Amino acid sequence: MVFPDPLYVERLVKRLEASGNRTCLRHCGRDIAAGDFLDSIRRYARTLDSLSIGRGDVVALLAPNHPDALALRYAAHLIGAGATFLSIPSALEDRAELIRAVDPKLLVVFPETHSFVPPGTAVPLVGVGPGSGDRLRLNEAAAAQSRDPVDCRARPQDLAVIISSGGSTGVPKGSWRSFASYTELVTVPSPEDRRQLVNGPFAYLSQVLVDVTLLGGGTVVLRDRYEAIDTLETIAADRITDLFLVEPQLFELMDHPDLESADLSSLRTLTHIGASAPPALRLRARQRFGPRVVHTYGASEEGLVSVLTAAEDAPANPEHFHSAGRVLPHVEVRLRRNDGTIAVAGETGSIEVRSPAMAQGYRNRPDLEAAAFRDGWYRSGDLGRIDVDGYLHVFGRAVDIDVIDGHMISPTLIEDTLCRLPDIRYAAVVVDRDRARRVAVIIPWPGKAIDQAVFLRAVTAEYGQAVATSLLLLPRDTIPLTSQGKPDREAIRALGRAGGTSSTVGKTTTAC
Numbered sequence: 001m002v003f004p005d006p007l008y009v010e011r012l013v014k015r016l017e018a019s020g021n022r023t024c025l026r027h028c029g030r031d032i033a034a035g036d037f038l039d040s041i042r043r044y045a046r047t048l049d050s051l052s053i054g055r056g057d058v059v060a061l062l063a064p065n066h067p068d069a070l071a072l073r074y075a076a077h078l079i080g081a082g083a084t085f086l087s088i089p090s091a092l093e094d095r096a097e098l099i100r101a102v103d104p105k106l107l108v109v110f111p112e113t114h115s116f117v118p119p120g121t122a123v124p125l126v127g128v129g130p131g132s133g134d135r136l137r138l139n140e141a142a143a144a145q146s147r148d149p150v151d152c153r154a155r156p157q158d159l160a161v162i163i164s165s166g167g168s169t170g171v172p173k174g175s176w177r178s179f180a181s182y183t184e185l186v187t188v189p190s191p192e193d194r195r196q197l198v199n200g201p202f203a204y205l206s207q208v209l210v211d212v213t214l215l216g217g218g219t220v221v222l223r224d225r226y227e228a229i230d231t232l233e234t235i236a237a238d239r240i241t242d243l244f245l246v247e248p249q250l251f252e253l254m255d256h257p258d259l260e261s262a263d264l265s266s267l268r269t270l271t272h273i274g275a276s277a278p279p280a281l282r283l284r285a286r287q288r289f290g291p292r293v294v295h296t297y298g299a300s301e302e303g304l305v306s307v308l309t310a311a312e313d314a315p316a317n318p319e320h321f322h323s324a325g326r327v328l329p330h331v332e333v334r335l336r337r338n339d340g341t342i343a344v345a346g347e348t349g350s351i352e353v354r355s356p357a358m359a360q361g362y363r364n365r366p367d368l369e370a371a372a373f374r375d376g377w378y379r380s381g382d383l384g385r386i387d388v389d390g391y392l393h394v395f396g397r398a399v400d401i402d403v404i405d406g407h408m409i410s411p412t413l414i415e416d417t418l419c420r421l422p423d424i425r426y427a428a429v430v431v432d433r434d435r436a437r438r439v440a441v442i443i444p445w446p447g448k449a450i451d452q453a454v455f456l457r458a459v460t461a462e463y464g465q466a467v468a469t470s471l472l473l474l475p476r477d478t479i480p481l482t483s484q485g486k487p488d489r490e491a492i493r494a495l496g497r498a499g500g501t502s503s504t505v506g507k508t509t510t511a512c
Contacts, residue, residue: 060104080153190216359472439496
């Protein structure tokens, strides 16, 4: 096996050294120079070393989007330890299970996150900043350490990163990568003038965007969370060039009343990710933002698989525009039929991925790992097809898709039908197999009424009476979301189970 040389953390140190006084991070209106950030990394590395953290250990962080959280992660990697930003499931038992599965040697909390630690957690806890109680404050201990260079102890095959899955179906899974595979993941061209807005939790793909930007010599602007108006204001004030959003955030931003007057002149790319998205909404995003919208397909386990670039001409190539783009170089994709055989070009099948940047498995979840990672391939669980022009089309999760009278029925297709109706702004459809129905949470346009009969006629016309009668429509002001910002499937199913039968529709609501 050929390993990348040097590893990403070694390249990062060299880049920060070379950048010196150039700003690499901006947080709460404060610019942080690359040299000062590197000093912080080295001081934290010595502090972690003094706590006997080293190769094979994992440092877990319950952290906000804060420069110290990033410095601690890089510090752990510099001394050869693995690191993970923990996601924060809403259920206490899910948080406890996640910590048990990650099995860290040290758990780092911040003032904003210490209350999320489940009672009885046996992992040693340390804090950063005030509110740490009697715990060791790493920032104070690090301030007394030297900022002299620290030799990199990481080895290519050592565990480096554990990235959380979206958690939309329960306890988030932690997929792990070695330093070698993580280096492959973040080895992406990035210009020095890039100004990347990061307003999603570090626990997910935001950490990859941070690394790619810093390795290229660019600047990362950190915000605590996504809010539509804050995003628009930050793009203008901080001259953001690159923005990443999950699809519900993109759809909210494109319909925000302040979008028309917002200054987006600095923005070069607006990237959104998801297994699939209603074509009607993707086309509206392209119309609102212009040719800067980039659609990607991938996951925490498989990394980035395909990209539909902003250069695609939607009116001229609608079939291509509705796809997930072309598979990236060095990524292999194959499709598996229901009978277990490999599909040929043009056929539909379950998507499997192999690449140097993919994860090695799930941390301490051998049952899930055995099902998803086989013979060097990752089985995504998504259904897809590669067309004659080489574009990958993703239809959604295979378990949520039915074939009725030879026609494919998926949540995305039903969402698209609903979103093409003039009264509906956004819809999210989830399959509830236990109740043999589909639950559709819908957000109408402001001032529009919900006419169940109209909506069901539209679904009947495209997919038949059986699909229409299985559909439970739930008008709401908002879509339940996970901490990552994706539709929360379990929460939507729970809403459906509390919402009566498929003949019952809630009160008319209007979007915020």
